[in-house]
Amino acid sequence: MATPSASPDTSATASAPKKYNLRNPLPLSASQEQEVKQLYHKRVRARCAPEIKAFAECAVNRTVTATWVCRQQRLAMNSCMIEHANNREEEDRAREEWFATFEERRRAKEQELVRVEKRREEVITMMRQDEERRRQQAQGR
Known part of the structure; x- marks a missing residue:
């Protein structure tokens, strides 16, 4: 009966860092998916920055009244966020950015x-x- 032995090739590749293929990515762990989502939401907030800023400026020194006083700015901000958040391409770009900066x-x-x-x-x-x-x-x- 032959005894199994580790070849030098397999031990060398085990210690080498994994290379990710951006075209066919591996399934990510939950924490990695969370990092991708954070990048994705950061990108969406960056695209809607003017609308977010307008709402924030309107809501300064207001509490409950911000709901109806800043309604126009809030609706503009929400529509921008929804428009970009439902964009599958934006999520794919965030995923590519995550793999590129791995x-x-x-x-x-x-x-x-x-x-x-x-x-x-x-x-x-x-x-x-x-x-x-x-x-x-x-x-x-």
């Missing part, structure tokens, strides 16, 4: 992990130095 986000996460690990090591060193200083003070008394 490597950049991965690198940023890795740098953050390195920074956190470096800071953790600094804190451990400081705690050890403090412990040593206290031990020396206790022996000196």
Whole structure:
């Protein structure tokens, strides 16, 4: 009976980062889908920025009365948001943007992990130095 052994080719590809195909993307996890939706909504808000700004300016220093006093601005803002939010092409563009910036986000996460690990090591060193200083003070008394 032959024993299974890992070939060098499979181990090398397992550690290499995945390349995403923008034309045929893989199904995304729930957290990845949430990131795509955030990009999508950000793009929609950017397209409707003038309408949102007009409503916000009208609603300043108003509470309940903003509903009917700023009705025209609110309806303009809502219609713009609905128009762009129901656009499948906009969602596809957000998904493409997410895939295009995947490597950049991965690198940023890795740098953050390195920074956190470096800071953790600094804190451990400081705690050890403090412990040593206290031990020396206790022996000196």
